[in-house]
Amino acid sequence: MGKSELTRQKITETALASFRERGYEQTTLRLIAGEAGISVGNAYYYFPTKNHLVQELYLRVQTEHRQNVAAALRSTTDFASRLEIALLAGLDALAPYHDSAPGFLQAAISPTSAVNPFGPDSAAPREMAIALFRDVVDGSSNTIPAALREQLPELLWMAFMGLALYWVYDASPDQRRSRRLASRASRLLGSLIPLTRLPFVKGPLAELLDMVREARL
Amino acid sequence: MGKSELTRQKITETALASFRERGYEQTTLRLIAGEAGISVGNAYYYFPTKNHLVQELYLRVQTEHRQNVAAALRSTTDFASRLEIALLAGLDALAPYHDSAPGFLQAAISPTSAVNPFGPDSAAPREMAIALFRDVVDGSSNTIPAALREQLPELLWMAFMGLALYWVYDASPDQRRSRRLASRASRLLGSLIPLTRLPFVKGPLAELLDMVREARL
DNA sequence: TACATTTATTGAACATGTTCAATAATCATG
DNA sequence: CATGATTATTGAACATGTTCAATAAATGTA
Numbered sequence: 405m406g407k408s409e410l411t412r413q414k415i416t417e418t419a420l421a422s423f424r425e426r427g428y429e430q431t432t433l434r435l436i437a438g439e440a441g442i443s444v445g446n447a448y449y450y451f452p453t454k455n456h457l458v459q460e461l462y463l464r465v466q467t468e469h470r471q472n473v474a475a476a477l478r479s480t481t482d483f484a485s486r487l488e489i490a491l492l493a494g495l496d497a498l499a500p501y502h503d504s505a506p507g508f509l510q511a512a513i514s515p516t517s518a519v520n521p522f523g524p525d526s527a528a529p530r531e532m533a534i535a536l537f538r539d540v541v542d543g544s545s546n547t548i549p550a551a552l553r554e555q556l557p558e559l560l561w562m563a564f565m566g567l568a569l570y571w572v573y574d575a576s577p578d579q580r581r582s583r584r585l586a587s588r589a590s591r592l593l594g595s596l597i598p599l600t601r602l603p604f605v606k607g608p609l610a611e612l613l614d615m616v617r618e619a620r621l
Numbered sequence: 622m623g624k625s626e627l628t629r630q631k632i633t634e635t636a637l638a639s640f641r642e643r644g645y646e647q648t649t650l651r652l653i654a655g656e657a658g659i660s661v662g663n664a665y666y667y668f669p670t671k672n673h674l675v676q677e678l679y680l681r682v683q684t685e686h687r688q689n690v691a692a693a694l695r696s697t698t699d700f701a702s703r704l705e706i707a708l709l710a711g712l713d714a715l716a717p718y719h720d721s722a723p724g725f726l727q728a729a730i731s732p733t734s735a736v737n738p739f740g741p742d743s744a745a746p747r748e749m750a751i752a753l754f755r756d757v758v759d760g761s762s763n764t765i766p767a768a769l770r771e772q773l774p775e776l777l778w779m780a781f782m783g784l785a786l787y788w789v790y791d792a793s794p795d796q797r798r799s800r801r802l803a804s805r806a807s808r809l810l811g812s813l814i815p816l817t818r819l820p821f822v823k824g825p826l827a828e829l830l831d832m833v834r835e836a837r838l
Numbered sequence: 839t840a841c842a843t844t845t846a847t848t849g850a851a852c853a854t855g856t857t858c859a860a861t862a863a864t865c866a867t868g
Numbered sequence: 869c870a871t872g873a874t875t876a877t878t879g880a881a882c883a884t885g886t887t888c889a890a891t892a893a894a895t896g897t898a
Contacts (some may be wrong), residue, residue, distance in 0.1 A: 628877090660881095661879080662877065662879070663877050663888095666875090
């Protein structure tokens with residue numbers, strides 16, 4: 405490994421450790437530089453912004469989400485159960501960062517931020533996350549209309565983003581309220597699936613899917 | 622008016638004008654102080670935080686939303702039309718600030734921020750906004766189940782918060798995509814109302830309302 | 839090897855939100 | 869009015885993310 409790569413890695417590791425221990429705001433660039441044994445300016449030679457360091461964190465959380473969910477998903481083919489598993493595993497992956505979640509949220513929410521989950525810089529972890537929800541859908545034995553089945557992964561990912569937002573604000577012990585919301589919402593969605601085949605539901609559903617599709621582009 | 626009140630007002634007016642002209646980030650406290658003819662420290666004597674100055678802005682936007690909507694709402698008793706009117710009027714009230722909306726969003730999103738729309742400091746404007754959506758519902762001639770009717774205003778306000786979030790990211794000219802989304806969503810919701818009386822829809826609806834109620838507390 | 843060019847690294851500087859001790863202005867009260 | 873207390877106001881200081889000109893180290897080339 406080249407010397408350059410080594411410096412970069414030293415910065416990344418130091419930053420991630422500090423993010424975890426001290427949270428976003430307390431993790432100062434002078435602190436990172438100090439612990440990594442380099443100068444502040446040197447850190448900026450490798451990362452154009454503090455937020456670019458958060459990207460690494462985003463990726464790791466994503467990876468752990470996947471790991472948490474992989475085995476558990478094999479236990480059932482029921483859509484509601486699978487969705488619940490995925491959502492709860494996602495909350496589990498986030499859990500260590502709840503204390504400093506507001507800081508990270510603030511960093512992530514700006515449209516131009518490198519860590520905005522909807523932005524171009526986050527394409528990789530976003531695709532990973534959507535793929536995870538595609539697994540949830542694809543492994544379901546429920547009868548789901550084709551059009552819905554196709555859009556569902558992205559919709560579920562967006563729902564998870566909403567859940568994560570709720571979770572940031574959730575002050576209940578161990579964020580139990582978020583977990584309960586995830587469970588109830590999963591079951592509710594599951595119970596809605598059979599209704600989608602009713603004639604007077606088909607129209608509104610198609611309209612909903614088209615509306616979302618248009619809004620997404 | 623006491624001298625103290627005068628200073629406070631001078632600060633507020635200067636800040637609001639600058640927010641409008643220059644946006645959130647470009648509106649610096651040294652700039653406000655300079656234009657208001659006072660010192661930086663003095664501004665902090667009246668407002669504990671830059672974000673507390675944004676509260677005033679939030680209130681004015683709210684007020685204008687109400688004004689924009691009042692007359693128009695008298696033109697129809699159809700729920701979908703009334704909702705559309707309210708949502709579009711809301712976007713109209715926000716329009717002048719779209720350029721600098723990301724900065725304001727960033728200021729508003731933190732749970733501890735004074736301008737977080739869900740926080741205690743924003744109770745007044747939030748109640749105003751919910752009351753506006755209560756008007757929308759109360760003036761509708763549609764047949765709406767009582768339980769839904771009761772929770773609907775708050776649900777619609779939350780939907781509007783979601784729409785506003787979408788609007789922040791909307792880069793289409795004049796934010797047409799946001800307006801189109803508002804229209805389509807209004808009509809879709811309107812078309813869903815009659816379905817709520819169907820027997821197999823009643824159960825899931827009750828569960829949805831209860832879930833939201835529990836999540837809210 | 840000597841030199842030129844590219845890549846890394848440094849440390850000081852800047853702008854900004856916020857804090858605070860010092861001072862001025864105002865006010866209440868004898 | 870005089871004086872002590874309260875309220876306003878100031879300006880300098882601090883911490884932080886970020887920038888940048890200067891310098892060192894590494895690398896390619898003759």
